[in-house]
Structure formats: C-alpha cells, structure tokens
Amino acid sequence: MISYTAGIILARLLGPLANRTVRRWLGEPLDEAAETAAERARRQATEAGIPRGFMGAEEFLQFGRRAQAGFAEAGYDDVTLAIRGSAVTGVGHGSGLPFDQGRVSDFDLAVVSPQMWEQVQGMGLRLRTGGTRTPVLTPDVLRQLGLSDAVADLNAAAGRPVSLMLYRTAEDIAARGPSITWPHS
Amino acid sequence: MSYRYDLYGSTELEPSELERLVEERLGIELSQHDSSAWGPYGRWSGPEGGQIRVTSNFIDEDGYLLEEDFPQHRSFVYLDEREDFASVDERLRGIEGLAHLRTKQVGT
Numbered sequence: 001m002i003s004y005t006a007g008i009i010l011a012r013l014l015g016p017l018a019n020r021t022v023r024r025w026l027g028e029p030l031d032e033a034a035e036t037a038a039e040r041a042r043r044q045a046t047e048a049g050i051p052r053g054f055m056g057a058e059e060f061l062q063f064g065r066r067a068q069a070g071f072a073e074a075g076y077d078d079v080t081l082a083i084r085g086s087a088v089t090g091v092g093h094g095s096g097l098p099f100d101q102g103r104v105s106d107f108d109l110a111v112v113s114p115q116m117w118e119q120v121q122g123m124g125l126r127l128r129t130g131g132t133r134t135p136v137l138t139p140d141v142l143r144q145l146g147l148s149d150a151v152a153d154l155n156a157a158a159g160r161p162v163s164l165m166l167y168r169t170a171e172d173i174a175a176r177g178p179s180i181t182w183p184h185s
Numbered sequence: 186m187s188y189r190y191d192l193y194g195s196t197e198l199e200p201s202e203l204e205r206l207v208e209e210r211l212g213i214e215l216s217q218h219d220s221s222a223w224g225p226y227g228r229w230s231g232p233e234g235g236q237i238r239v240t241s242n243f244i245d246e247d248g249y250l251l252e253e254d255f256p257q258h259r260s261f262v263y264l265d266e267r268e269d270f271a272s273v274d275e276r277l278r279g280i281e282g283l284a285h286l287r288t289k290q291v292g293t
Contacts, residue, residue: 085221093246094224106220129247136222139236139265140190143291163222177246 044183051087064182070150080112132172194258235266
C-alpha cells in the first residue's frame, strides 16, 4: 500500500497528468485551475471515449485541431466538431457490419458553425430533420464553401474518406443519436 | 477554375451489379466503404484527381433518401472533379440501364 507522503512525492515526480491521477487515488482535491488547456482536452477526450479509428486521445485531439485549423483557413472560426456513425456506435447503419470490417468505415463528422450555416442558406440545400441539419455535404457543396482542401487534408490525415454534415446547433447533433464531440483545446 | 460534378443513375441495376459494370467498363477496382451518410459504397480515385463513387439510393437513419429527386432510382454513379470526364462519360454511357441525370458546375 502506497503511503500518503510517498504518493504525493511520486505524483510530483511523474508530471501533471500522473499528479492528477495519483491525487485522485489519494482523495486529494484537484486544483482545476492548475490543469493546462491541453491536459483538460486530453482528460475530456478520455472521459468521452475515443472513437474507433483513432489510436488514442492524442491522435483524436490532433485530428480535431487539424480540422479546426483547416476550417479556420477557409474562413470558419466558429466550428464545434463531433463525430457520428460507426466510429462511435461500432456498427454501420447501412451495412450492419462492425467498424472497418469488410469495408473501410468513413469518418462521418457533424459540424456546427453559424458562419457556415448562414453560407448554406442561399445554396438551395434541402434541410432535413425539421430544419436542424443539411444532407451530407457533397463535393460540389464543399467546393462552394471553400472546404475542399480542408476535407482533402483530413482524408489524408485519417487515411479514409471524411464526410461532413452541417447542423444548426450542438443539441441537434445530440438529438440524432450517439456522437463524440472534440473538446475545445 | 471550373469543377464539374455528374450524376448517373439506374432504376434497374442493383448497386453491386452497377459496381461490377463500372469496374469492367473503366478498368478500375472500387474500394469498399461504409458511411452513415452515403451508406455502403464503392470508391475509386486515381492520379487524374477527383473520384468515382457507386452508391445505392441509401436511406439514412431519419428515413431520407440520398437522392430525393430520384426516388425511383436504385443505384448511382457520381463523377466528381474528374479531369478525364469526357472519356469516363463516354464509357459510362455504354452501360445499359444507366442514364445521365445531372451536371453541376462550380467556379468559372
């Protein structure tokens, strides 16, 4: 059994994340203010669960940062990003197959961006599910929105196609079923 | 720069049959994918850029058809930003039961 003092010393020696973990074991109160943004994002990602197709929390967070950077470069700096589909549920809605079994499972991203939402209003897209979301954004729509390069970059990073669907609000994503949202880091 | 997007569809051919015919006609092998937005589909992208996809008229979780304008169609071919459009188009038009449905152009 680890002693209290030895635990505290061990925690300090092992760095911030281990510090938090050991302090949790010891029942020590956590100093949330001392947690860095990166630590907080990693903890939130771990708590929310890592979608299939990512090797771990860091890869998941890195993909989210890459997506945010690409969207910002295209002029959308207000994006909330989530992932849906078999990466979250484990089973493809259409195929009924487990993630990546027999077929490559795409990453199906759900995007909330008031700026993007305003852009698509004049594009003649038929909104779905009570006006809460668009259909999947097809390559011609992505091109019109200036997102083709960002999506191509995400395809390359993921090693699989990435689809985007635009939602009115984060609540509308949650209402449609299981999803995992990237924490803001 | 101008980009072209074409849709072909069939009311007769099942997606798997259309995939086989597209592979034969174009001399390509489609990779098999699954998506909650597109459903199970075949995809090919080559050095010419863009992509070719063969899908069903997939019904999503909320009951919406992938192509609501073509509810009678069972299967589709999407040609997106293909630089070799003319030669691909010519070979696709040789597939019996497959019709050209739509062209979209983005850019000038």
